[in-house]
Amino acid sequence: MNREANIINLGKVVSVRGSVVDIQFDENLPPIYSLLHANKGDIVIEVLAQLDVHRVRGIALTPTQGLARGMAVEDTGGPLNAPVGKGILSRMFDVFGNAIDGQAVPVDVQRRSVHRAPPPLARRSTQSEIFETGIKVIDVLVPLERGGKAGLFGGAGVGKTVLLTEMIHNMIGHQEGVSIFCGIGERCREGEELYREMKEAGVLPNMVMIFGQMNEPPGARFRVGHAALTMAEYFRDDEHRDVLLLIDNIFRFIQAGMEVSGLMGQMPSRLGYQPTMGTELSGLEERIANTDTGAITSIQAVYVPADDLTDPAAAHTFSHLSASIVLSRKRASEGLFPSIDPLQSSSKMATPGIVGERHYRLAQEIRRTLAQYEQLKDIIAMLGLEQLSPEDRNVVARARRLERFLTQPFFTTEQFSGLKGKLVSLKDSLDGCERILNDEFKDYPESALYMIGTVDEAKEKVKTAKPDSKDSSEPIAKPAADAEPKAAPEPQQKVEHAADADES
Ligand SMILES: Nc1ncnc2c1ncn2[C@@H]1O[C@H](COP(=O)(O)OP(=O)(O)O)[C@@H](O)[C@H]1O
Numbered sequence: 001m002n003r004e005a006n007i008i009n010l011g012k013v014v015s016v017r018g019s020v021v022d023i024q025f026d027e028n029l030p031p032i033y034s035l036l037h038a039n040k041g042d043i044v045i046e047v048l049a050q051l052d053v054h055r056v057r058g059i060a061l062t063p064t065q066g067l068a069r070g071m072a073v074e075d076t077g078g079p080l081n082a083p084v085g086k087g088i089l090s091r092m093f094d095v096f097g098n099a100i101d102g103q104a105v106p107v108d109v110q111r112r113s114v115h116r117a118p119p120p121l122a123r124r125s126t127q128s129e130i131f132e133t134g135i136k137v138i139d140v141l142v143p144l145e146r147g148g149k150a151g152l153f154g155g156a157g158v159g160k161t162v163l164l165t166e167m168i169h170n171m172i173g174h175q176e177g178v179s180i181f182c183g184i185g186e187r188c189r190e191g192e193e194l195y196r197e198m199k200e201a202g203v204l205p206n207m208v209m210i211f212g213q214m215n216e217p218p219g220a221r222f223r224v225g226h227a228a229l230t231m232a233e234y235f236r237d238d239e240h241r242d243v244l245l246l247i248d249n250i251f252r253f254i255q256a257g258m259e260v261s262g263l264m265g266q267m268p269s270r271l272g273y274q275p276t277m278g279t280e281l282s283g284l285e286e287r288i289a290n291t292d293t294g295a296i297t298s299i300q301a302v303y304v305p306a307d308d309l310t311d312p313a314a315a316h317t318f319s320h321l322s323a324s325i326v327l328s329r330k331r332a333s334e335g336l337f338p339s340i341d342p343l344q345s346s347s348k349m350a351t352p353g354i355v356g357e358r359h360y361r362l363a364q365e366i367r368r369t370l371a372q373y374e375q376l377k378d379i380i381a382m383l384g385l386e387q388l389s390p391e392d393r394n395v396v397a398r399a400r401r402l403e404r405f406l407t408q409p410f411f412t413t414e415q416f417s418g419l420k421g422k423l424v425s426l427k428d429s430l431d432g433c434e435r436i437l438n439d440e441f442k443d444y445p446e447s448a449l450y451m452i453g454t455v456d457e458a459k460e461k462v463k464t465a466k467p468d469s470k471d472s473s474e475p476i477a478k479p480a481a482d483a484e485p486k487a488a489p490e491p492q493q494k495v496e497h498a499a500d501a502d503e504s
C-alpha cells in the first residue's frame, strides 16, 4: 500500500451528488477514514464506505464546487488529523487544523488522527468532586462534577449560549488546566465574539478554540468534535493536565451526522434521524473520560428541537451526562434568568454522600417547595390566591421568593441588563436559601430578592428603595440568628405579601 512506499495513489471521480463523491481506484483501494484530496487539495473528501473492490464513497469536508467526473483524486495515505502540542494554545482553528485567527501557522505541533478509541475501562478513574460554578441555582440544585459531563438543554433562544459563556467566565480564571471550546454548527458571529471576549479577559493563553460553524458543509461539522477531543486527549494524556471542554452545540453534531447519513443513502430512522445516531454519539461522548493522568470535564449545550425533551437526539444525549440542566422557555419569558427549571434538571452529584447532609436536605426542601407551588398554580389560576389555606399561601410566598433569589445577574450580560455580574459562593447560596425557607424574608417584597447575589443584598435593596410602597417601609429585618435551621418552618398567618404576585 502507498502508506509504506512513496507511490502516489490516484483515483478518479465517478460521481458527485452534493457532498457525496464516489471515486474509482484501479489498484489500492483506500481504507475507511482515509482523506482524499482533489483540485490541488482545495477539495477534501473522507472515505466513509467501500462500495466494491474498486470504488469508495466519501463525504466532502469542503464545498464540492468545481469537482467533476473524471477528475483525479489523490489518496493522502492517512486520516483527518488535528494539530496537538503546546503551540496550539491561545489559537483558533477550523476542522482541518488550519489557524483561523489571522496569525502565523502554529509551530511546535504534531498532527494526530482524529479517530481514536475511548480509553479502556481499566484506565478510567472515578472520583466524585464538586465543580463550583458560582451560579446559585446550579451549585445548590444541580451541582456539577469535576471530570463529569453536564448538558444545558433548551430550545432556541432560552439562554444556553449565555449560560455557557458565563460558566467559561466564572471557571476559566481559577482553573489551572486547559480549556477547549468547540463550536459546532452555531453562528459564526458567536465564535468571533467569544474569541474577542476571551482575549480581553486575558484567558486565551490557556485556551484553544475550534470551530465548524453552520456555514460549513455537514462533513466538517460532523468531524470538528472529534478534532477537539483529539486536542483534549493530548493535554490529558501527554501533558497530564485537566481539561475543560465546552461544546456549543452537541445537537449540531447529531444533526450533521443525520445529513451525512442521508447523503450516503442510508434509510432514516425515528423522526428522520440516522440509524447510527447512538453509535456516533457514544463514539464521541465516551472519549470524554477521566483517566489516571487527568480529567476532561465537559459542558455541552444541547439544542432541543421544538422544546420537546423526548426528541431522540435529546433523549440520547441525556443518557451520557452526569448532570442535566434544563432551561425553560416559560421562565425565560418571565425574565427569571438563568432560566433553569429546577424540577426538570438533575445531577447525580446531589446525594448526601457527596454534597453533605445539610446541602442535600436544603436542596430537597427547595425542590419540595417549588413542586408544591407548581401544583398550586392551577388552583390559583382558577380560584385565586385567596382560596388557598394559610399554609399553602405560605408555601407560595416562600416558593416565589426562592425562585427570585435563584436568579442571578451575569457578567456576560452586563451590557444589556445594566446589572453588574455576581459570583456567589456555595455557602452564601445555601445560607440564602435556608433563610428564605425559614421565612426570614417573608416581609420583604419579592422584587427585593430578584437579580441579587447574596441574600443580604436584599436588605440593602429594600433600604435604598423609596419607602412609598406599603410593605417595604419597615422591612423588619429580623436578626439573622437562625443558627438552628428548621427543615419545615412553622407556617404563620400573615401572608398578605403572597398577594404582591406581579411585583417583579
Ligand atoms: N442570563 C441572562 N440574562 C439576561 N438575558 C438573557 C440571559 N440568558 C439569555 N438571555 C437572553 O436570551 C437571548 C438568547 O440567549 P442565547 O444564549 O443566545 O440562547 P440559545 O443559545 O439558547 O439559543 C440573549 O440574547 C438574551 O437576550
Ligand SMILES: [Mg+2]
Residues within 6 Å of the ligand: 160, 161, 162, 186
Ligand atoms: Mg446558542
